[in-house]
Amino acid sequence: MIQDITPERYDNHYVEQLPGPEDWLLVYRNGEVLCRLSGNEIVYPKVKEICQEAMDMAYLFSISKERFFLLRSDLEKGPEGYTWEKPPVFRSARPKYLGFAGITGQQLDSWYRSNRFCGGCGAPMVPDHKERMVRCEKCGNLVYPKICPGVIVAVTDGNRLLLTKYANRPGTVNYALVAGFTEIGETLEETVQREVMEEVGLKVKNLRYYKSQPWSFSSTLLCGFYCEVDGSTKIRLDTEELAVAEWFEREEIPLEDDGVSLTREMIERFKTGKPFGDHAK
Numbered sequence: 306m307i308q309d310i311t312p313e314r315y316d317n318h319y320v321e322q323l324p325g326p327e328d329w330l331l332v333y334r335n336g337e338v339l340c341r342l343s344g345n346e347i348v349y350p351k352v353k354e355i356c357q358e359a360m361d362m363a364y365l366f367s368i369s370k371e372r373f374f375l376l377r378s379d380l381e382k383g384p385e386g387y388t389w390e391k392p393p394v395f396r397s398a399r400p401k402y403l404g405f406a407g408i409t410g411q412q413l414d415s416w417y418r419s420n421r422f423c424g425g426c427g428a429p430m431v432p433d434h435k436e437r438m439v440r441c442e443k444c445g446n447l448v449y450p451k452i453c454p455g456v457i458v459a460v461t462d463g464n465r466l467l468l469t470k471y472a473n474r475p476g477t478v479n480y481a482l483v484a485g486f487t488e489i490g491e492t493l494e495e496t497v498q499r500e501v502m503e504e505v506g507l508k509v510k511n512l513r514y515y516k517s518q519p520w521s522f523s524s525t526l527l528c529g530f531y532c533e534v535d536g537s538t539k540i541r542l543d544t545e546e547l548a549v550a551e552w553f554e555r556e557e558i559p560l561e562d563d564g565v566s567l568t569r570e571m572i573e574r575f576k577t578g579k580p581f582g583d584h585a586k
């Protein structure tokens with residue numbers, strides 16, 4: 306999956322620090338990242354290529370002792386050879402750890418941009434010096450990075466798996482699994498049951514947790530579950546959420562693992578008959 310960057314090691318422990326000239330600098334503008342591409346090979350600028358006086362930079366994280374900083378000042382044009390690219394570039398980027406760094410940095414960039422001013426009183430927010438947090442010096446409001454929990458659900462019926470396609474996404478060709486965000490006051494297991502009932506009208510049982518995935522494309526922490534249909538297998542489609550929902554025999558499942566998403570890994574695991582109980586390896 307996109308976060309599987311072994312042998313590299315991701316360290317998100319926040320310690321306020323100043324950038325050095327050889328550190329990576331992640332720069333975003335209108336949802337795009339500044340990078341240099343050669344096929345799938347991706348490179349970000351180093352601090353020394355962009356750094357100017359009065360530029361606002363924030364430490365993000367390190368990967369195998371390589372440090373990554375975020376440029377919080379606006380930049381209209383990068384150094385020669387760099388272009389602005391959309392987030393899908395991170396899915397196939399190589400080396401893989403730089404793709405993961407790019408999308409993780411974009412999640413943090415979005416959080417910083419969304420919290421420049423206090424949601425309570427409107428005063429400017431200032432960064433804390435001890436942890437990843439911004440605070441309002443006027444009313445005391447504290448804001449930490451936002452993570453939205455959600456579920457990916459593989460509904461099974463013996464040798465069959467339920468696959469779906471989202472509505473209102475023209476040109477969508479890939480099948481997916483039932484998915485949705487956890488509501489306030491709801492457990493992850495209750496989210497599974499509610500989303501399956503809402504989207505395809507099925508009751509489920511025997512929920513088995515598989516694994517989780519940070520999905521920075523939507524600031525989400527995804528939790529994967531397998532479950533069995535409980536009773537009728539007749540689908541009642543919510544056409545506002547889904548365009549298609551179909552049962553597929555194991556041998557007829559049309560997807561293979563793309564090495565990026567939890568959804569594809571779960572589909573591929575069922576298709577090939579691999580174990581998918583709690584903490585399956």
